Amino acid sequence: MSGMGSGLSDRNSTIVSAFHSQLGEGGLIVLAIVAVVLLAANGLRAYGLRLAMRDGPRLAPAAVEAAEPVARRFLRISFGLLWVIDGLLQLQEAMPVGMVPQVIKPASAGAPAWVQDVVNFGAAIWAHHPVPAAASAVWIQLGIGLWLLAAARGLASRLGGAVSVAWGLVVWVFGEAFGGVFSPGQSWLFGIPGGVLLYCVAGLLLAAPERIFAGPRLGRYLLDAVGAFLLGMAVVQVWPSSGFWHKEVASMVTSMETTPQPTAIRDALTAFGSFDTAHPFAVNLFVVVALVAIAVALLSGRPAVARLGVAAAIVLFLAVWLLVQDLGVLGGVGTDPNSMVPTLLIIVAGYLALVRPGAEAPPLPGEAVTEESGRGFLARARRDLVTRPGLALRTLAACGAAGVVVLGTLPMAFASLNPKADPILSEAVDGTPDSTNFAARGFDLVDQYGRQVTLSSLRDKVVALTFLDPVCTSDCPVIAQEFRVADEALGRAAKRVEFIAVVANPLYRSIAVVQAFDRAEGLTKLRNWLYLTGSVSRLQKTWSNYGIQVEVESAGAMVAHSELAYVISRGRTRYVLDADPGPATQATQSSFSNVLETSIEHVLEDRG
């Protein structure tokens, strides 16, 4: 019935089932990739053994390879694991529908208009194609994580870092609304500059030539940068208009308490929230002092002092992660552990780069100068296969991980090119259209111009028929727009279709009213749009013939009526669609238009 707004649950069984199905299909492809990688690894090993037996004595030994710098190894493994965790979090069944309203929209709420415009672009792609988008995010993030974990050195590893940066920027811009950097009232405590921006920083370091890890310089720069950032965040905390001296933190904690989570964590949040409410000034003072102290220690450039700063950062950041950010993943549809953990990882990596720098100018894989170096890539590959079989196998594994990233990227890329929302959304709200073939009952009404219209007078056209209350305030304008979009999408074929609405209000049924509706909804320009009305008795007969219940409600409510759409051809009803717009988002509207258009196209094909 109109006006009884049915929403689209984030655990809608149709969507969840499709999501699981798509993940299953993707999983099969991943298994195939794994099988290919294993087969290739086996083949390479066998080939390597043959090469070793044949050419081994003639191959010059590779130069002694320096170990991967500790800081790089730490960054690569830790952020690889984070990407894997993020990928696993994307498996939540609420992700396809819940991502936009629960993650993307709140992240951009309050941001400047241009930020919201940018974010809305990405949100629209996800909302229009929720199942492929959610599945893509799983595979891309799992793939990147596995890629970083597998490829330790060389070009494959650096490419993994670059891909991490690219996807991280996508997530930072569209998923985190630039990490809240441009939103008012944000602070380090709440997650700026966005956890995923730190993934990008780590990715940049991994994508850079390995020699940047040589010497303590990188460590100093990293700690300086983090120290400066923390000082800036301390300024925000101090700034009077930011409100942190009063209770801004407590409000965030209070909101976090309401999310579903283990009792122990909720108790901790509640206790801290109460304390902060009672002593907001003291809490903020502590935060400011701690931030400044840690920043000064990191900026000192002295390993011993920096070590103290790192230790203090670990304690403070973990406390904030638990007590303010609620671990980032609890409740709702958490997609990553927020900013504290990645920031800590960057700090620790900086400290490791400072105190345990890589060797100066290490001979890097692929750069080792041997007597075969002038003989090209294949020769080097053969030599590496014999002398360093582990590198070849890791590179192969990285290729497999890259395949998983591609598995995620392609559907998302195709989805972003398709402006029409997937039919699954409409099916989730209304079910699939019923394909039928029974005689359509006639009607005898007048259109918005006062001309008589009967069903038989439209026999040379396919008729898309629905029932709309011209003074309805909720669903009917939405259905009218869905019809308009379907009409426009048909292109030239629309000439063979008549889109018709019959008035579904016994009180407001004059031609003036339907004309007002047409003007308000921009339907006057459509040449194949008819809005039919008539006497109450004729309308009631038409409603009855098409199973439309119409009830005049009291106490200021609109007229309630059934929401159905029919596709009729040559006097036969070919499709019956539930036309309830559900949550009436842009995506669900586009999806219904898509389904209606497809149904009409099927009937047009049958007519030849």
Add this chain to the structure above:
Amino acid sequence: MSARLVALVGLLGAVSLLAASCSGGAADTTRAGGKLSTATVPLTTSFETASGEWVVLPMGHLETKLNKFWEVLVKRAGSPRWSLDTPPGVADNGGFAVAVGSGSAASGSDLSSGTGRDADGDGTSVAMGFLVSNLLGFSPLAFTESTAKHWTTGVLPGSLTPLPGSFAGTAGHGYLALLGRRGSRRVAASSSGRSSWTTLTTETAVASSNSGRACRLVALTAVAVMPGGERLLGGSCRSGRVGLFELSGGSIVAAAPRLGRVAKVGTSVAAIDVSRQGAVVVVVEGRRDVVSLVERDGSWQETAALPIAPGEHLEELSESPGGEPAVLLAKGSEAAPRSEELVLLDGTRWQSEGSVPKGTQAVALAARSVTAFLVHDSEAKIKLRRPSGDWVTMQRLVAPILYGSSS
């Protein structure tokens, strides 16, 4: 200074600047003074006709837009009970602008807008213009000449401006409607109100007329049709003048004097009540004081100001049985009024009629009685004031509200 230190200081400065510039979320962005805003005038109203008493008030979940429904309660002459007589067929979450006037095509004398009254039952017409809500793109109309027993329908060629004085007239003298949003408002007229509306003038045209320039018109806010058929427009002005104009033969003429008091932040016409005795124009100065201009036999008289202190707001703008404005003034915050006080214009002075029961949503004034309406969700508790000043509950009325029906 080393290059590293210079870079560090630069980085720190940039981060701090960016951080500080992005941290102003709690800053107060509202701007007080200097810019005239149309005063917030309530849609809640009551009026008395020869055939009964009428109250238009919100019920349901008042804090949620789509679950707040505006209801019309009527007590017919001779009946001791109020009944629910909301015009059916349209979701009325946006509220109503009411045009009341005795004067079907055959008769015709009292005409008024907004809070006006009439002599229903005996040639009376009451017309309700639905203010748009949610996705509705134009305003339907509902008409009754049978004290709400039967309603007929009509439609406007646009959206009524959401102000209580945006609709006026009767079947006998034609209707005026103020349509559209601020900056693009227009005045439409129709003889029957059912259809065939034509645009008489626009906000831009009024603002660029000599009278509009003199008052420094900001927006049109009200319309009215005088007993002789003259069409009046009300507006917000930046100058001390009252924005009252007469549409005469295509020209726009100022119809009200400059306020004797110095209006510091401009004036806004909230309602134009027309009765046999003349016209009463309710004017709000800025967001505060309420002044009335009373027209009798062609001359205007300015009443004393009803000061509205900070923390007070108008909760109802009605008409007293004498044809003069009555105001329900709530004290305290809008979300939680501490008390409500009934204030009537008596001659040229505002007279307090005492407080009403806590939580009163609306007050109906009849010649010999005052009735208070207390709303809790779907139930209206109707209390009558005894001559002793006590309030006694005379009726509980439950509206069968369909929550969620407008979502």
